[in-house]
Amino acid sequence: MSELINIGPTNLSAGAGLDFEGWTCPLPLRDSPNILMGHGGGGQMSAELIDHLFIPALGGRAGAESDSAVVELGGVRLAFSTDTFVVRPLFFPGGSIGHLAINGTVNDLAMSGAVPSYLSAGFVLEEGTELSVVGRIAQDMGDAARAAGVSVVTGDTKVVDAGHGDQVYVNTAGVGVVPEGVDIRPDRAAIDDVIIVSGPIGVHGIAIMSVREGLEFGTQMKTDSAALHPLVAEMIKVCPDLHVLRDPTRGGLGTSLNEIARTAGVGVRLVERSIPVPPDVANACAMLGLDPLYVANEGKLVAFVPREHADEVLAAMRAHPLGGGAAIIGECVSEHPGIVVTTTTFGGTRVVDMPLGEQLPRIC
Amino acid sequence: MSELINIGPTNLSAGAGLDFEGWTCPLPLRDSPNILMGHGGGGQMSAELIDHLFIPALGGRAGAESDSAVVELGGVRLAFSTDTFVVRPLFFPGGSIGHLAINGTVNDLAMSGAVPSYLSAGFVLEEGTELSVVGRIAQDMGDAARAAGVSVVTGDTKVVDAGHGDQVYVNTAGVGVVPEGVDIRPDRAAIDDVIIVSGPIGVHGIAIMSVREGLEFGTQMKTDSAALHPLVAEMIKVCPDLHVLRDPTRGGLGTSLNEIARTAGVGVRLVERSIPVPPDVANACAMLGLDPLYVANEGKLVAFVPREHADEVLAAMRAHPLGGGAAIIGECVSEHPGIVVTTTTFGGTRVVDMPLGEQLPRIC
Numbered sequence: 001m002s003e004l005i006n007i008g009p010t011n012l013s014a015g016a017g018l019d020f021e022g023w024t025c026p027l028p029l030r031d032s033p034n035i036l037m038g039h040g041g042g043g044q045m046s047a048e049l050i051d052h053l054f055i056p057a058l059g060g061r062a063g064a065e066s067d068s069a070v071v072e073l074g075g076v077r078l079a080f081s082t083d084t085f086v087v088r089p090l091f092f093p094g095g096s097i098g099h100l101a102i103n104g105t106v107n108d109l110a111m112s113g114a115v116p117s118y119l120s121a122g123f124v125l126e127e128g129t130e131l132s133v134v135g136r137i138a139q140d141m142g143d144a145a146r147a148a149g150v151s152v153v154t155g156d157t158k159v160v161d162a163g164h165g166d167q168v169y170v171n172t173a174g175v176g177v178v179p180e181g182v183d184i185r186p187d188r189a190a191i192d193d194v195i196i197v198s199g200p201i202g203v204h205g206i207a208i209m210s211v212r213e214g215l216e217f218g219t220q221m222k223t224d225s226a227a228l229h230p231l232v233a234e235m236i237k238v239c240p241d242l243h244v245l246r247d248p249t250r251g252g253l254g255t256s257l258n259e260i261a262r263t264a265g266v267g268v269r270l271v272e273r274s275i276p277v278p279p280d281v282a283n284a285c286a287m288l289g290l291d292p293l294y295v296a297n298e299g300k301l302v303a304f305v306p307r308e309h310a311d312e313v314l315a316a317m318r319a320h321p322l323g324g325g326a327a328i329i330g331e332c333v334s335e336h337p338g339i340v341v342t343t344t345t346f347g348g349t350r351v352v353d354m355p356l357g358e359q360l361p362r363i364c
Numbered sequence: 365m366s367e368l369i370n371i372g373p374t375n376l377s378a379g380a381g382l383d384f385e386g387w388t389c390p391l392p393l394r395d396s397p398n399i400l401m402g403h404g405g406g407g408q409m410s411a412e413l414i415d416h417l418f419i420p421a422l423g424g425r426a427g428a429e430s431d432s433a434v435v436e437l438g439g440v441r442l443a444f445s446t447d448t449f450v451v452r453p454l455f456f457p458g459g460s461i462g463h464l465a466i467n468g469t470v471n472d473l474a475m476s477g478a479v480p481s482y483l484s485a486g487f488v489l490e491e492g493t494e495l496s497v498v499g500r501i502a503q504d505m506g507d508a509a510r511a512a513g514v515s516v517v518t519g520d521t522k523v524v525d526a527g528h529g530d531q532v533y534v535n536t537a538g539v540g541v542v543p544e545g546v547d548i549r550p551d552r553a554a555i556d557d558v559i560i561v562s563g564p565i566g567v568h569g570i571a572i573m574s575v576r577e578g579l580e581f582g583t584q585m586k587t588d589s590a591a592l593h594p595l596v597a598e599m600i601k602v603c604p605d606l607h608v609l610r611d612p613t614r615g616g617l618g619t620s621l622n623e624i625a626r627t628a629g630v631g632v633r634l635v636e637r638s639i640p641v642p643p644d645v646a647n648a649c650a651m652l653g654l655d656p657l658y659v660a661n662e663g664k665l666v667a668f669v670p671r672e673h674a675d676e677v678l679a680a681m682r683a684h685p686l687g688g689g690a691a692i693i694g695e696c697v698s699e700h701p702g703i704v705v706t707t708t709t710f711g712g713t714r715v716v717d718m719p720l721g722e723q724l725p726r727i728c
Contacts, residue, residue: 035493040523049521053495058485058509058516069517071482074440074541082484082537086522095443118435120446121422122535124488129399131417138421145422152422153433156535158415158450159404159724166528171486171520173446173537177438362524 040086041357042250043294047259066112066186067247070178077180081105082173088362090137090167092211095224098140098171100298100364103225105172106148110229111245111301113184113236114176116148121155121172126165139166148227150174181240189264190244193332194310196303198231198317199224199325201253202281203316205295208363209284221280226299231322235303238312244304247297250358254293254340256302258354262338270330270342270352294355296363304332337353369470376428404450405721406614407658411623425563431475431611434542441544445469446537452726454501454531456575458586461534462504464662464728467589468613469536470512474593475609475665477548477600478540480512481606485519490529493560501532512591514538552607553628557696558674560667562595562681563588563689565617566645569659572727573648585644595686599667602676608668611661614722618657618704620666622718626702634694634706634716658719660727668696 038045054060068081083104090097102119109116121141125134145152152172158252207221219288228247233244250257253275261268277285277292285292299322305313310328328341340352402409418424432445441564449465466483473480485505489498509516516536592611608628612620617639641649641656649656652726663686669677674692681687694706703720705715 019427033495035491035495035498035523037488037491037523037525039489040521046521050519053499054485054502054519054521057499057506058519059506060516069482069484071517073442073481073539074438076438076440078437078539080482080484080539081518082535083520084486084488084522084535086488086524104572117437118433118444120433120444120537121418122446122448122486122537124448124450124533125399125403127399127401131397134399135417135421138418142423152424153435154445155414155418155422156447157404157418158448158533158726159399159401160450160530160533161401163527164530166524167524169488169524169536171446171537173484173486174533175437175442175444175539199525254718287492323394332376362522 025360027291029234037361038357040361042333043255043355043357045357057328067108068114068121068284070112072215077178079109079112079176080173081108081176082171083108084169084171085363085364086166087364088166088171088209089211090133092223093207093220094235095225096137096140097168098137099144099225101170101172102141102144102148103227103298104364105174106150106227106229107247109176110232111247112178113182113232113242113245114175114178116150116176116229116347119145119150119152119172119174119212121152122168123157124160124165124169125157126167127159127162129167133167137170179236182236184242184245186244186246186260186263189260189266189304189332190243191266191332191334192307192362193243193304194307194329195268195308195332196305196314196317197253197276197327197329198301198323200276200278200281201297201300202277202285202292202295204298205252205360206281206284224299226322228299228301228322231301231317234316234320235313238316239305239309241306241309242303243306246302248300248302249296249298249364251355252296253351254291255355257340257352260304261340265337267333267336268330269342270340272342273345274327276325276327290359294359296358298364377675383661386637399516401725402721404725407619407719407721408722431472434476441542442538443473443476443542445472446535447472448535449728450530450533450726451728452530453575454497456587457571457584458532459589460501461532462501463508463589465534466505466508466512466514467591467662468627468728469538470514470591470593471611473538475548475611476542477546477596477606477609478542480514480540480593483509483514483516483536483538485516485534487521488529488533489521489523490531491523491526495630498599501534510583520541537582543600546600548609548653550608550610550624550627552698553624553630553668554607555630555696555698556671557607557668558692559632559639559694559696560669560674560678560681561617561693562665562687564640564642564645565661565664566641566649566656566659567724568662569641569724570614570645570648575723588663590686592663592665592686595665595681595684598680598684599677602680602681603669603673605670605673606667607654608649610666612666613660613728615719616658617666618655618716619719621704621716624668625704629701631697631700632694633697634704636706637709638691639693640691646697649716654723657716658723660722662728686688
């Protein structure tokens, strides 16, 4: 970039010797030949990396990502998922990387309707990290696993030289059985489905931001990381034919809804004023110029439910501690397939686009 | 530590005010309150970290580690394993981190006698890494997966800031069904078992060392990373009652044998001259002062076989391309339970101790 800075009008007027052939504009950054933070944000850049690099190389089907894969093994339908956690800071109000590492993978399994059972844990420890830090994280993982009723049965530890890590990175993978008759996946979103969110959005992202940036927003926000499979079990009880579940972490609700709309080829219409955004989140977002629709969540889910079962599902969710704040936020429509729009509080409509990346990196 | 440096004889003779109570010697390093490279070496320090920190925190049984966990899920016996790959350099003679990431987890599953089926992949990418590097690794993973007959069905990508990674770290986890009647685990090692290794040892470690340290050993050593489950299947065919299988990666054969001896409470007696060490490995080790017994392997296994089936198993191994160099290297004895000894080429015996860590860090 430094060469470009010198090319002012004076140089240009000098004329001779400048060769513009083959130059490419350094923007947009998504065309960079190098990995950028945005590639890890869960938005459009992540999707492009997966669809254009990983899927063709590893073999698989692009554009059909769900939180977990469902495979058949020995006659059993198994959900299988993995997630790596690189959140900064390691400890934050209401939780730690340890809680996220367990609940994140448990929830990815739950989003297929599976009963999470066994987890693996892979640690990348940076040389010099205090053992007490590793110990606290492991303890939080143990606590979260016991709370979720899952067992960590296999693991691995690697140590990297100082300056090649960030204290602790944790990967977890998990398996669980998908009950018979349950078939929950993004491409089952259907026109006329009702879209329900399990509670207030944006809390985790703002909680992380408050500690990372040293910001205070009046009251302290706590992350709401939780294992969601007991809530899912209640929902399946009243509606075994749930169409889609999604855990809107990185990239937030807006990204998750875009992915589902694109995968299923349906339009999504939201009603902005029905989306539960806590005042603290709204204030923090207003101050920071963020859109709460793109702020990461933990311990929240969004469900696409056949209209005839929407009321029962909503009631079942509200009756559960993890779904007390559940709300219907929109529906699937035949118009604008693959596009998410929202009616604004002023009566207009706007497109909720797929963001390039998360507004804040290393959020989970 | 800096305070300690100032406490010379002068200070000591000054006498008053010094309080030695509660002081601990900063050596041996294994008592460090911080993570050291040795904690990732797969030896005694790794074992202590797992037994004293991870297992108590996460819940589980110390001292019973095997390459993969075998769990029951939906009536099916499932092997489940995870491994993170942080090897430097990313590409080396005969392979890359991509090959290791697939074969490593496939082999961990195979060491339970399972048929590996599905893998997950979790990437930690460092900001600024060339996409072409990521692409080559993904391609190698795809190639290795196709060669091994497994599918990568779920994945995750995180990006960390420049200076908090080392281009690419890869975690894989995997699942596979354990055939009925097969029960392969370290605590099944029994007195009188015959110990067989599938081929020459130390090749992977020396290959990595040669490129990392810029050393040349006459001929170039290539890593022998390979998926071992087809070899295991042939062994199980002639002996369904195989007792133990182990993939002696980090820490080498010596560490693996020590772990098995301790877990099963049997003595292990090796015959040094029967252990296949290629001349190149022997020369490189002699030059560098390394013991080939502790050098990392890929694409090799060690088996504990009931004596009555040893000849058949050895023949089956030698008939397979991955076991052409198979050799009987020792046996289990009732003397010195938990201890590995070897008869030396000079007719004496020596103890093959559990090393503190791998002689070379970040080997896989």
